[in-house]
């Protein structure tokens with residue numbers, strides 16, 4: 001696969017997409033058609049995505065964040081409601097709860113999987129709890145069996161944020177095919193991209209119909225164009241993005257396979273290095289979809305210094321992810337403070353995302369690892 005967004009041999013990028021002539025041609029074709037929104041590409045991308053994921057329905061959106069917001073809306077979650085979720089995530093998975101004036105109730109994470117600690121959820125359930133919003137962080141599936149049991153016992157809705165987990169499987173089935181509202185995202189650093197874009201999958205026809213309406217200004221397909229049945233949004237995906245998505249989806253199996261190879265190469269170089277811990281391996285029921293390559297530095301290592309040294313060697317890294325509850329406006333709104341979620345904070349202070357992308361050359365992985373080992377030593 002020949003990349004059109006070329007990366008110079010001596011340059012290391014954090015997570016560029018892989019775009020080819022196919023994407024170029026597809027986008028130009030849409031441009032020349034003049035139909036830039038509400039057209040056949042978005043419909044096709046939805047159908048193909050549902051088929052690839054194994055869900056009955058899929059709704060394309062303008063981003064992962066707008067997809068998450070639509071899910072919260074579609075479930076009727078609002079003021080006074082509580083939604084249980086993780087503080088170790090990209091901020092959008094908690095913000096979407098705030099958009100509807102509901103309250104995110106954080107539960108600390110499991111230090112191995114870095115996902116919400118499923119054994120600590122039950123004690124946080126109250127009469128106000130309406131839903132659990134799961135995040136499959138770094139592409140590693142949450143233990144869905146335990147979550148389903150809880151959701152059933154307490155009659156809770158589920159939203160799965162699988163924005164980092166496209167292609168990850170639980171008990172051999174892809175995330176997004178289990179029937180719950182599940183969100184994917186196509187920002188350029190994800191496993192595949194539509195520039196900006198997102199997708200919601202569900203197996204529930206009523207939910208699907210509602211989402212299709214909400215994403216498109218609350219319109220009702222069977223009614224007139226300027227008839228609005230619900231308070232809706234313009235969260236639609238555009239045709240250029242959908243055309244990109246169709247081409248990327250065709251290559252997704254290859255992308256995922258390659259990303260796993262790159263990750264395993266990293267693992268191989270780093271597995272015996274002291275001062276770092278690698279991400280949790282797959283087990284009998286869970287397989288990770290590789291989104292980022294993240295290492296955890298030991299406590300005594302100064303992460304800032306390591307990042308600075310790598311940067312000096314031309315290697316970009318990111319301290320991914322900060323704890324959501326310690327973001328300034330969460331602290332202001334909810335009076336969160338340090339030590340509220342100690343496992344999450346501890347992990348947040350030690351995680352480091354290294355350059356990682358589809359098609360990353362072996363020499364570059366080697367170069368990053370060599371520099372990382374050097375930075376850890378000094």
Ligand SMILES: *Cc1c(COP(=O)(O)O)cnc(C)c1O
Pocket residue numbers: 063064065066089090092093135161163164185186187197198
């Ligand atoms: C990327 C991401 C999103 C959505 O991101 P957008 O940039 O809005 O597409 C949501 N949740 C998580 C965990 C993510 O990593």
